[in-house]
Amino acid sequence: MSRELRNALSCFATGVTVITTRHQGQDYGLTCSSFNSVSLEPAIVLWSINSTSSSKAPILESGGYTVSVLAAEHSELAMKFCNNSHEERFRDVAISRAPSGRAVIDGAVAWFDCDLNGVIAAGDHDILLGKVTEFSSQQNSDGLVFARSRFGRFGEVA
Numbered sequence: 235m236s237r238e239l240r241n242a243l244s245c246f247a248t249g250v251t252v253i254t255t256r257h258q259g260q261d262y263g264l265t266c267s268s269f270n271s272v273s274l275e276p277a278i279v280l281w282s283i284n285s286t287s288s289s290k291a292p293i294l295e296s297g298g299y300t301v302s303v304l305a306a307e308h309s310e311l312a313m314k315f316c317n318n319s320h321e322e323r324f325r326d327v328a329i330s331r332a333p334s335g336r337a338v339i340d341g342a343v344a345w346f347d348c349d350l351n352g353v354i355a356a357g358d359h360d361i362l363l364g365k366v367t368e369f370s371s372q373q374n375s376d377g378l379v380f381a382r383s384r385f386g387r388f389g390e391v392a
């Protein structure tokens with residue numbers, strides 16, 4: 235059931251993000267495809283984090299996170315941010331700082347700086363709602379796409 239469910243859910247194509255936080259002077263980050271928009275006014279987003287993730291406590295304790303929407307060229311970086319220590323994940327990765335001081339991946343198609351706005355326990359994940367405090371986007375580059383466990387890039391069909 236679990237493998238079949240995973241396979242079925244993987245048919246839903248998503249973008250790919252790296253979500254960062256900064257707590258007690260250390261950067262944390264993980265790859266995330268569950269990011270989504272919720273509300274425009276006020277601006278609210280969400281994503282879900284595995285309850286066992288090492289990023290959960292730093293996010294809850296620091297009270298915020300920053301979403302970098304990855305560009306089509308970022309597939310290696312996406313894999314880097316789901317393995318290794320957090321220090322290793324950021325090694326040799328070009329970043330800038332959002333107004334919050336949290337890391338933004340250079341070349342990201344868009345980024346959103348968010349104050350943690352609610353936590354909803356949901357099975358083996360927690361849904362983290364975020365109030366968007368600052369954001370930016372580039373309209374002239376393609377985002378990375380994830381579907382059926384593979385990375386790709388957006389292509390128009392018509």
Ligand SMILES: Cc1cc2nc3c(=O)[nH]c(=O)nc-3n(C[C@H](O)[C@H](O)[C@H](O)COP(=O)(O)O)c2cc1C
Pocket residue numbers: 250263264265266267268269281282283284286287288289312313315316317380
């Ligand atoms: C494409 C992709 C999407 C992912 N999406 C999520 C997600 O939405 N939520 C999550 O908790 N983990 C997600 N992961 C897994 C985490 O990136 C990975 O388990 C995590 O970084 C492991 O380290 P941690 O436990 O130290 O956070 C995803 C991984 C990949 C490759």
